[in-house]
């Protein structure tokens with residue numbers, strides 16, 4: 260049996276008949292950028308997320324970058340995030356002109372540890388108070404924002420993070436690029452902070468036919484600024500209030516996303532069912548830990564991740580058995596060559612480091628069958644129990 264890590268072809272067959280005439284229509288009308296498909300998708304995705312404004316952009320990375328720029332974050336500022344995420348989170352910070360700084364994750368959630376966040380912010384504000392007196396400057400505080408990442412489709416501990424942010428005046432930008440439809444205490448991931456950022460990269464729970472992203476916010480001024488940033492800073496055609504970017508969502512992607520959005524709740528439910536079956540079957544396999552759902556949250560299982568000591572051995576075994584797996588992510592950001600200039604070293608974020616050595620992502624998508632999941636777990640058992 261072959262079990263792919265992800266199969267986008269079966270999903271395409273579900274929407275193909277409905278999609279073809281819509282794409283024909285876009286192509287024959289020649290309205291490729293902006294237009295009714297884009298604004299309709301923005302309304303529908305905002306409604307899916309429980310309200311607010313949605314602004315379609317060209318990637319999740321740009322959604323993050325635009326949120327930071329619009330919040331006034333730039334050179335001289337620091338933005339806190341975690342080292343256990345995809346590099347897009349920190350690229351967005353650097354591209355906004357600010358500096359990424361890290362706090363470690365909680366080993367149970369694999370998301371930002373609020374206790375460590377509080378410690379970090381208290382320390383940097385204490386140092387800052389002394390510095391402020393020394394340089395006799397009253398306003399400057401380098402830590403300006405925090406980006407919790409809802410990794411694997413699991414919401415970070417937003418209540419604590421929002422509380423800390425409110426105390427210290429930090430802007431909260433949610434990286435919800437893996438968490439379309441995830442719930443935190445009854446609220447949708449991405450709808451809690453100042454802005455929520457989504458990616459519609461093809462492999463995400465809601466995926467376009469290319470690069471696409473969106474930003475969600477309840478702040479009308481922010482929405483207006485993002486609409487300008489994505490389109491060369493213009494407030495109306497050829498009138499530029501500022502310099503912006505080529506950051507728009509195009510009509511073809513919006514049309515694909517509109518169709519898929521109708522299925523998203525069902526697809527997320529199917530992922531959760533698949534995860535439940537994995538949880539159940541893996542409970543009997545020694546040496547395997549699963550990353551469990553946190554209380555009062557609903558994961559949408561963008562990824563289904565297990566933890567074990569001999570990760571590389573199992574990875575190889577499953578590949579030989581025709582099973583696709585992934586490593587998300589094998590090297591924490593603070594140890595990446597791209598960030599060597601920051602001077603971090605091994606041991607600085609031990610939880611992230613340890614998890615990166617032990618994690619393995621198993622096949623996960625809505626259309627995965629019971630037989631496929633049973634086969635994956637059988638192959639894991641075979642390896643683990645000899």
Ligand SMILES: *Cc1c(COP(=O)(O)O)cnc(C)c1O
Nearest residue numbers: 318319320345347348436458460
């Ligand atoms: C996919 C992803 C992004 C970036 O999204 P793009 O659309 O590829 O730019 C950012 N953060 C996380 C956690 C992601 O998984």
